[in-house]
Amino acid sequence: MVISDSAVIVEVVAAIIIRSDGRFLLARRPEGKPYSGYWEFPGGKVEAGESLLHALKRELQEELGMQMLHADPWMTRIFTYTHATVRLHFFRVTDWHGGLWARENQRLSWQSPHDIEVEPVLPANAPIIQALQLPSIYAITQATALGIDAALTRIEDALQRGLRMIQIREKEMSREALRTFSGEVIKRAHAYGAKVLINGDGVFSRETDADGVHFSSSQLMALSCRPEQGLCGASCHNTEELHHAAQLNLDFIVLSPVFPTLSHPGSPALGWQKFAALIRDYSLPVYALGGLRQEDLATAQELGAHGIAMMRGT
Numbered sequence: 001m002v003i004s005d006s007a008v009i010v011e012v013v014a015a016i017i018i019r020s021d022g023r024f025l026l027a028r029r030p031e032g033k034p035y036s037g038y039w040e041f042p043g044g045k046v047e048a049g050e051s052l053l054h055a056l057k058r059e060l061q062e063e064l065g066m067q068m069l070h071a072d073p074w075m076t077r078i079f080t081y082t083h084a085t086v087r088l089h090f091f092r093v094t095d096w097h098g099g100l101w102a103r104e105n106q107r108l109s110w111q112s113p114h115d116i117e118v119e120p121v122l123p124a125n126a127p128i129i130q131a132l133q134l135p136s137i138y139a140i141t142q143a144t145a146l147g148i149d150a151a152l153t154r155i156e157d158a159l160q161r162g163l164r165m166i167q168i169r170e171k172e173m174s175r176e177a178l179r180t181f182s183g184e185v186i187k188r189a190h191a192y193g194a195k196v197l198i199n200g201d202g203v204f205s206r207e208t209d210a211d212g213v214h215f216s217s218s219q220l221m222a223l224s225c226r227p228e229q230g231l232c233g234a235s236c237h238n239t240e241e242l243h244h245a246a247q248l249n250l251d252f253i254v255l256s257p258v259f260p261t262l263s264h265p266g267s268p269a270l271g272w273q274k275f276a277a278l279i280r281d282y283s284l285p286v287y288a289l290g291g292l293r294q295e296d297l298a299t300a301q302e303l304g305a306h307g308i309a310m311m312r313g314t
C-alpha cells in the first residue's frame with residue numbers, strides 16, 4: 001500500500017469488545033455508508049480535538065448504549081480504501097456497564113476468533129481477526145537447562161492449564177535430539193489444539209509437523225520478504241527491527257528484554273516505559289519478554305502488548 005504525502009489520514013477508533021468466553025462483537029455496517037453490509041468492530045471516526053479513548057467511549061455509547069469501563073490499546077493499522085485512507089486504532093474492551101443494544105439498528109453478532117460465521121468482514125480487518133487467534137501467553141522451551149523429561153512434564157502441565165502457543169528454542173541441542181524433542185512437544189501440543197514454532201530454522205520446521213518459525217532478530221533483518229512458513233514470529237529489541245517486522249507483515253513479534261534475564265545477562269533492559277513507547281501505534285501483535293511472570297500480563301496489555309512470552313514463568 002502506498003500513501004502519498006498529501007494523503008489525508010482519517011483517524012478511526014475500533015473496539016474489540018471481548019466477553020469472558022473469548023467471543024467478540026462484530027456489527028454490520030448500515031445502509032448509506034461505504035462498504036454497507038460489511039462486518040466491522042464497533043467504533044468510528046475520531047472528532048477534532050478528541051482523544052482516542054474519548055472517541056471510543058462516545059462511539060460505544062452512541063452505537064451500543066454501553067458505558068465503557070476498561071480499554072487497552074492494542075494494534076494500529078493504516079489501510080487505504082478508495083473512499084479514504086484510515087488509521088485504525090484498535091482497543092480491547094474487557095469491562096463495560098449496561099447491556100449492548102443496536103441503537104442504530106445495525107445487526108450485531110458475537111463471534112469466535114477461530115470460527116467467524118459472518119461475512120464479508122471489512123478488508124482492513126482480516127489481519128485483526130488473525131491476531132485475535134493468537135493466545136495471550138507464548139511459552140519458550142528450555143529443555144537443555146531443565147532436562148528433556150522435566151521440560152515435557154512442564155509443557156504437558158501448562159497445556160492442561162490452557163497454554164496454546166510454544167516456541168522450541170534449544171540452540172545447544174544436537175539435531176537428532178532436537179528432532180525427537182520437537183516431535184514429542186508437537187504431539188502433545190496438537191492434542192490440545194496448541195501451535196508450535198521452531199526457533200530459527202525454517203527447513204527443520206517444514207520437516208517436522210510444526211506450525212511455523214520464530215526468527216531471531218538477526219535472521220529477521222536478513223529477510224527481504226515474509227517466508228511461506230505458516231506462522232511467522234520474530235524477536236525484536238529496537239525500533240529498526242520492529243519496523244522491519246511490520247514491513248514484512250509477520251504474524252507477531254516478541255519485544256525484549258523488559259527486565260534483566262538469566263538467558264541474556266548482558267542485554268540492557270527496556271523497562272515498561274520504553275517498552276510502551278516502542279510499541280505505541282505499532283501494527284503487529286506484540287509479546288513482552290524478559291523476566292516476566294503470568295501476573296505481569298495485565299500490565300503488559302495495559303501498555304499495548306498482545307500478551308507475554310515466558311521461559312521460566314510457565
Ligand SMILES: Nc1nc2c([nH]c(=O)n2[C@H]2C[C@H](O)[C@@H](COP(=O)(O)OP(=O)(O)OP(=O)(O)O)O2)c(=O)[nH]1
Pocket residue numbers: 012013014033034039040041042043044045046079081084086088122123124125
Ligand atoms: N468502525 C470501524 N471502522 C472500520 C473498521 N475497519 C475499517 O477499515 N474501518 C474503516 C471504515 C471507514 O472507512 C472508517 C470508519 O468510518 P465510519 O464512517 O464508520 O465512521 P463513523 O461511524 O464515525 O461514521 P459517520 O459519522 O461518518 O457516519 O474506518 C472497523 O473494524 N470498525
